[in-house]
Every structure is written in C-alpha cells, then in structure tokens.
Amino acid sequence: MSAPHLDTALFTPAQARAIDRRAIDELGIPGFELMARAAAAAYAQLRRLWPEARHLRIVCGAGNNGGDGYLVGRDALAAGLHVDLVALGMPKEGGDAALARQAFLDAGGTATAAVDDDALATPDVIVDALYGTGLNRAPEGEAKAAVEAINAAGVPVLALDVPSGLSADTGAAPGVAVRANATATFIVHKRGLHTHLAELAGTVVLHPLDLPASILEAPDATLLTPRGLPPRPRDAHKGSNGHVLAVGGDHGTGGAVRMAAEAAARTGAGLVSVATREQHVLAMNAARPELMAHAVDGPQTLQPMLDKASVVALGPGIGQAAWGHALWQTALDAGKPTVLDADGLNLLHAEPRVLPAAIVLTPHPGEASRLLGITTADVQADRFHAVRTLARKYAAVVVLKGNGSLIAAPDGRVAVCPWGNPGMASGGMGDTLTGIIAGLLAQGCEPFDAACLGVGLHARAADAAARHGERGLLAGDLLDPLRRLVNGLEA
Numbered sequence: 001m002s003a004p005h006l007d008t009a010l011f012t013p014a015q016a017r018a019i020d021r022r023a024i025d026e027l028g029i030p031g032f033e034l035m036a037r038a039a040a041a042a043y044a045q046l047r048r049l050w051p052e053a054r055h056l057r058i059v060c061g062a063g064n065n066g067g068d069g070y071l072v073g074r075d076a077l078a079a080g081l082h083v084d085l086v087a088l089g090m091p092k093e094g095g096d097a098a099l100a101r102q103a104f105l106d107a108g109g110t111a112t113a114a115v116d117d118d119a120l121a122t123p124d125v126i127v128d129a130l131y132g133t134g135l136n137r138a139p140e141g142e143a144k145a146a147v148e149a150i151n152a153a154g155v156p157v158l159a160l161d162v163p164s165g166l167s168a169d170t171g172a173a174p175g176v177a178v179r180a181n182a183t184a185t186f187i188v189h190k191r192g193l194h195t196h197l198a199e200l201a202g203t204v205v206l207h208p209l210d211l212p213a214s215i216l217e218a219p220d221a222t223l224l225t226p227r228g229l230p231p232r233p234r235d236a237h238k239g240s241n242g243h244v245l246a247v248g249g250d251h252g253t254g255g256a257v258r259m260a261a262e263a264a265a266r267t268g269a270g271l272v273s274v275a276t277r278e279q280h281v282l283a284m285n286a287a288r289p290e291l292m293a294h295a296v297d298g299p300q301t302l303q304p305m306l307d308k309a310s311v312v313a314l315g316p317g318i319g320q321a322a323w324g325h326a327l328w329q330t331a332l333d334a335g336k337p338t339v340l341d342a343d344g345l346n347l348l349h350a351e352p353r354v355l356p357a358a359i360v361l362t363p364h365p366g367e368a369s370r371l372l373g374i375t376t377a378d379v380q381a382d383r384f385h386a387v388r389t390l391a392r393k394y395a396a397v398v399v400l401k402g403n404g405s406l407i408a409a410p411d412g413r414v415a416v417c418p419w420g421n422p423g424m425a426s427g428g429m430g431d432t433l434t435g436i437i438a439g440l441l442a443q444g445c446e447p448f449d450a451a452c453l454g455v456g457l458h459a460r461a462a463d464a465a466a467r468h469g470e471r472g473l474l475a476g477d478l479l480d481p482l483r484r485l486v487n488g489l490e491a
C-alpha cells in the first residue's frame with residue numbers, strides 16, 4: 001500500500017494505538033521518547049499560537065495523555081514559564097506517565113490534586129492533558145468539574161491529542177468535553193476529530209513525531225481535498241454533458257426541485273429538465289428556458305422524460321402522497337443513475353425496493369435514522385458506523401450530511417468533508433447538493449467520486465458564500481462560487 005498522505009489519512013483510536021505500539025515494538029522507540037517528542041511538538045505549537053504566554057495551567061489525567069502534559073510542563077519550566085499543574089489521579093507506577101511526572105517534579109514543577117480556581121491565578125493558557133484516545137466514558141466527578149473549569153476559565157485552551165471528553169473514534173461526546181482553541185494531535189489524525197462535534201478541537205495540527213511511514217496501515221477514512229472537474233474537451237456539445245431530470249415538486253413544494261435543477265445546471269450538466277406539478281415552477285419556463293419544466297401528472301407523462309434523461313435527481317419536494325409515490329416508483333424502475341433525497345428517502349424507508357445500480361442516497365441524520373430503524377441520537381453517536389451500514393444495506397453510495405459530512409461506498413470506503421458551516425442549515429441546501437451530485441454524474445463521474453466531489457464543492461461554495469456572513473446564507477448564494485469551484489478556479 002502506498003503510504004497514505006498523512007494530512008488526509010484518518011484512523012480509529014484503535015489503529016492509532018496499534019501504530020504507537022509498532023513504533024515502540026518494531027522501531028524500538030521507547031514510549032517515553034514518543035511522549036517527549038509529543039510534548040516538545042505541542043509546546044512548540046503553544047509558543048507559536050501564544051508567544052506572550054508566561055503562565056500555563058496544565059490539567060493532567062492519570063494516563064499517557066497526562067504524561068504528555070507533564071512533559072509539556074517540564075519544557076515550559078525549562079523555558080522559564082510559570083506552570084501550575086493540576087493532577088487528577090496518579091499515573092501507574094513504573095509507566096511512562098509516572099516517569100513523565102517525575103521528570104516534571106525533577107525540573108522543579110509542583111502538582112496539586114484538584115482544580116481549586118480561587119487558589120490559582122488565572123493562567124495565560126490552559127493545556128488539556130486529561131484524556132486522549134483512552135477516553136472510555138463520560139467524565140464524572142472531579143474530571144467533569146475539571147472540564148467545566150477549563151471551559152469556564154475564559155483563557156485559550158490547547159488540547160493534547162484530543163480535547164478531553166470528545167471521542168476520538170466517533171466525534172461524539174458521551175458527556176462534558178473541553179472546548180479547545182487548538183489541538184496538537186500526535187502521529188496520525190483520529191477520525192473523531194473531523195466529524196460531528198469535532199469543532200470542540202478547534203484548529204487541529206498534526207505532529208507526526210518523525211516516525212517513518214512503514215509503521216502506518218491503511219487508514220479508516222480519508223479527508224476530501226479541494227478539486228474541480230478537468231477542463232472540457234474543445235469539441236464538447238450539449239449532449240456530451242448528460243441530461244439531468246429533476247423529479248419532484250408537488251403542489252406547494254416546487255422550490256426544492258427548482259433548486260436541484262439550478263444546481264445541476266450550474267455544475268455543468270448539458271441539459272436539465274424538471275418533472276413537477278407545481279404551477280409556479282412551470283410558469284418560470286419563459287424566464288428560465290434552460291430549466292425545461294414539464295407538468296407531469298403521473299407515470300405515463302413522466303416516462304418519455306425518463307427515456308431522454310441520463311441521470312435522475314429524485315425526491316426534492318416530491319412529498320409522500322399518491323402522485324409523488326407513483327413518480328418515485330416509475331423513476332426508480334427506469335434504473336438510470338439516480339440521486340435519491342428528501343421524501344424520496346422516506347418513501348424508500350416505507351417501501352424498500354430494488355435501486356438502480358448507480359445510486360447515491362443523501363440523508364441527513366433524521367432520514368438516516370429512519371432508514372436504519374434507530375434513533376437520530378444513535379446515528380450521531382457513531383456516524384461512521386451508521387453511514388457504512390447504510391451503504392452496505394442499500395448497496396449504495398451514501399452521503400450522511402451534518403457537521404463533517406461522511407461519504408461511504410458499499411465497499412467500506414469512507415471520505416470525510418472538512419468544509420462547511422452552520423449557515424448551511426437552511427432550506428434548499430440539501431436540494432442544491434442533490435443537484436450538484438446529479439450534475440457530476442451527468443458529466444461522467446462514478447457515483448462515489450460524484451458524491452465526494454459534490455459534497456466538497458457544495459461545502460466549499462457555502463464557505464465562500466459565508467464570507468458575507470453565515471446568517472442569511474441562502475442556497476442560491478452557492479451557485480456563483482460553485483461555478484468557479486467546479487471549473488477548478490478560486491471561489
């Protein structure tokens with residue numbers, strides 16, 4: 001396996017521990033040496049971020065994450081900084097963390113047993129060394145109090161390896177969790193730092209600790225990288241970039257299917273048409289002839305449109321009434337490459353059926369929970385497991401939307417989107433994504449690639465549009481940056 005590009009390779013905590021072990025057992029690098037390298041890297045990051053800091057508070061747990069913290073303290077003392085260190089629990093006798101604690105004490109450090117804010121002056125920076133990849137339950141008691149004190153201190157926080165309380169595996173938080181301005185993560189990226197509650201980590205910087213790629217293994221997931229479509233061949237013509245048929249838009253919900261059609265057109269589909277029965281969408285034909293909207297009252301008027309289309313965007317505004325259900329059946333029977341979204345997914349939950357070979361499902365956590373028969377909280381508690389289960393169950397490419405959207409293929413591959421912002425939680429954003437993915441399928445992208453590229457373009461366009469503020473960000477604002485991004489230009 002070619003060495004994964006460390007910046008985009010994401011691993012589970014179990015994989016990270018195995019890699020740590022290989023470094024110790026195969027390369028003969030003592031755990032304490034790794035800890036010292038981690039601490040030196042974290043301390044250097046701290047100095048870069050807060051060069052004026054003179055007083056650190058370091059909160060250490062009883063494990064190796066705490067060990068990292070003690071050695072950050074030792075490095076800070078050596079540089080003349082004032083360090084107050086709070087130790088929650090004592091490291092295991094003879095372990096690396098115990099050696100680290102001793103090294104801190106030998107450097108003149110002192111450790112107190114609890115976070116008694118009144119007794120301690122407010123520090124310039126807090127270093128969170130409570131829990132790393134070893135978190136296995138919600139912080140309780142004095143650990144919970146320590147996390148709350150860190151979050152309440154009102155000073156910048158640097159988390160070591162993982163913000164304490166966040167699961168490095170799922171990005172969920174079983175209980176309270178540190179909200180860090182930055183995280184110094186060691187050796188490899190953990191996948192939990194890139195989805196769901198990952199914003200608790202703040203800016204994540206990876207420190208490989210000078211370990212050779214030989215100790216790595218195949219990553220569990222990979223981060224998307226910015227890209228667009230290759231330039232068009234000069235002799236391209238309308239027919240060579242596919243024909244997207246957007247099917248949906250029942251009475252009163254025509255905006256969704258129009259958004260999907262617009263997005264497909266802006267992504268570069270050669271032809272786009274709309275099958276709907278929403279009068280205002282039909283009325284816009286005069287103004288927007290490029291989105292050929294046709295009144296469709298049932299399967300018999302939909303079929304000729306399906307025959308001409310190369311890709312179907314199915315579901316935006318389709319509803320679950322008899323009209324929508326009949327079109328949904330007919331469109332899926334056609335077996336064309338399809339993006340299935342919104343009520344198209346809810347209809348699938350109600351009536352499981354054979355899907356086209358080239359199919360992309362784009363559920364938000366709620367739709368995913370219905371398709372999986374679990375609660376939305378269960379989906380969010382382990383998004384990686386949920387998206388892989390869906391992809392396998394429906395033999396489909398699945399986009400599990402949300403903070404750090406995940407894209408899974410039936411073969412187990414998972415990609416993670418590093419872009420996006422809360423402004424995207426507004427109407428029409430999902431319809432736009434559906435149209436973008438359909439537009440990419442129409443231009444010849446394979447389903448998994450269309451989903452990965454589409455999610456990335458959508459989120460990057462939203463980030464570009466959010467430069468004018470996340471509030472008031474509307475789906476239509478994405479179309480202009482989207483066009484530049486899909487052409488490989490700067491947004």
Ligand SMILES: NC(=O)C1=CN([C@@H]2O[C@H](COP(=O)(O)OP(=O)(O)OC[C@H]3O[C@@H](n4cnc5c(N)ncnc54)[C@H](O)[C@@H]3O)[C@@H](O)[C@H]2O)[C@H](O)CC1
Pocket residue numbers: 017020021031032034035038061062063064065066068130131132133134135136137138139140143160161162186
């Ligand atoms: N040589 C190495 O492996 C390196 C590890 N690095 C750092 O080590 C941590 C992982 O350390 P580990 O001892 O496995 O676990 P933690 O320190 O994260 O957790 C400590 C300990 O705490 C217990 N625990 C977990 N959750 C709770 C809870 N909610 N309440 C109470 N106690 C809890 C559990 O038993 C854990 O074992 C890794 O993140 C790195 O920071 C070095 O950086 C690199 C070398």
Ligand SMILES: [K+]
Pocket residue numbers: 065128129130131132159160161162163164
């Ligand atoms: K930590």
